[in-house]
Amino acid sequence: MTKSNLYLVDYAEAQLGNMYVYGCFGQVGSEQLYKEKKAQYPAQITKWPKATYEVGYGKRWYDCAGLIKAAMFCDTPTSKPVYNSKYDVSANGMIELCKEQGAYSGIPNIPGLIVWKSGHVGVWVGDGEHVIEAKGHMYGVVKTTDTKWLKWGKLPWFEYAEPEPIPTPTPAGGDFTEIPLPILRKGVQGEKGSVMSLQALLNCKGFRDQNNETLVIDGSFGSKTDYAVKRLQRAVYPSCGEIDGVVGRKTWEKLITML
Numbered sequence: 365m366t367k368s369n370l371y372l373v374d375y376a377e378a379q380l381g382n383m384y385v386y387g388c389f390g391q392v393g394s395e396q397l398y399k400e401k402k403a404q405y406p407a408q409i410t411k412w413p414k415a416t417y418e419v420g421y422g423k424r425w426y427d428c429a430g431l432i433k434a435a436m437f438c439d440t441p442t443s444k445p446v447y448n449s450k451y452d453v454s455a456n457g458m459i460e461l462c463k464e465q466g467a468y469s470g471i472p473n474i475p476g477l478i479v480w481k482s483g484h485v486g487v488w489v490g491d492g493e494h495v496i497e498a499k500g501h502m503y504g505v506v507k508t509t510d511t512k513w514l515k516w517g518k519l520p521w522f523e524y525a526e527p528e529p530i531p532t533p534t535p536a537g538g539d540f541t542e543i544p545l546p547i548l549r550k551g552v553q554g555e556k557g558s559v560m561s562l563q564a565l566l567n568c569k570g571f572r573d574q575n576n577e578t579l580v581i582d583g584s585f586g587s588k589t590d591y592a593v594k595r596l597q598r599a600v601y602p603s604c605g606e607i608d609g610v611v612g613r614k615t616w617e618k619l620i621t622m623l
Contacts, residue, residue, distance in 0.1 A: 367435065369476025369524045370610070376431060376487040376496040377551075378441035382505045383420035384498045385409075389430035389437060390445040393420045412501055426498040426505055428484050429455045436521055451521065455485040462517025471516040474524060475547060479513040488516060490547060492554040548611040550590040556583030562611060565619050566592045571599075 383393060386408040387401050398417045402409040409417075426434065433452065437445035459465065459480040468479060475490025486497030489507070498505050518524050546558050560583040567578045572595070573588035580588075590609045597607045600618045611619075 366521065366523045369474065369522045372432070372435050372476040372487055372522050373489055373496075375435040375438065375441045376505075377489075377507075379424060379426065379431060379434075379498075379505045380496065380507060382424040382426060382498075384427060384501050384504050385417065385420070385425035386427050387430070388425035388427055389447070390424050390426060390434035393417065393423050393425045395421070397425065416501070428486065428498045429453065429458060431496075431498045431505060432458065432478060432485060432487065432519070455480065455483055458485055458519055459515055459517050462519055465515050465517035468511070468513040468516055473546065474518075476522055476524065477516045478519050480515045480517065481513050486513070489553075491552045492546075494553055545613070545616045548585055550585055550587070550609055552585050555585075559583045559585045559589070562593075562619075563589055566596065569596070569619065569622060571595045 379390070385393070385401060387405045388397075391397055395418075398409075398414070434445050436451040437447060453461065458478055462478070471477065471479070471488065473490055473492055475488065477488040477490075479486045479488050479495055484497070486495040486508075488495055493509050494507050495510065495513070496505065496507050497510075499508065546555050548555060548559060548562060552559065560581050562585075563579040563581045563583075566589070567581070571592040573579060574591045575588075579592055593609050593611055593615065594607055596619060597609070597615060600622070601607065
């Protein structure tokens, strides 16, 4: 089953704060799971005292590749993983699967790309700076701005729906200039100017927050901006499943062009 690149980001974000344990892919930590992993990977598991695992009982456990594999093992970000050997691939194996890949220094701002360095992978958020990774035992699943990655890739397990440029008329008319607009969503980082533009447009078009008040133009995509976006989407997509609060190509286009 192919899932979307945005699902991968949603899945990874939902796991922030969970624990790094070698060989795991989203199972809930317990005494039994600790014993199983200790028997399976004694060299890796016994590097840390048992007490450091016990504080993670009740949390989900992941290693770096397991965070990405688990997105394929789970139907939702909170469902129980169901193992499928088809997706049981190492970090290095994942980048090898990517027919479309490149140097990290030139990574396109597409959510859900994987980023790679030898023996380690993470998930590119698509906000221009952040990666979600199961970083290691001392960190767990975290959102970082580490730039020491070597490659990016499109993992073929996911369908990458890239934002299309919106044609905008030039002042002279007739010809068109393509202006790529970012995908914005609640909690997005690194897009303050774009979020401020979004907030100004929402105010201008009359889409208010949950208190029916105009948005503060502060560049922070919080719950009030999310509510205003969903009001817009309910207005322009009354009978389809577009009410997700994500400002992609279609939502930008409707907001910019509506009277």
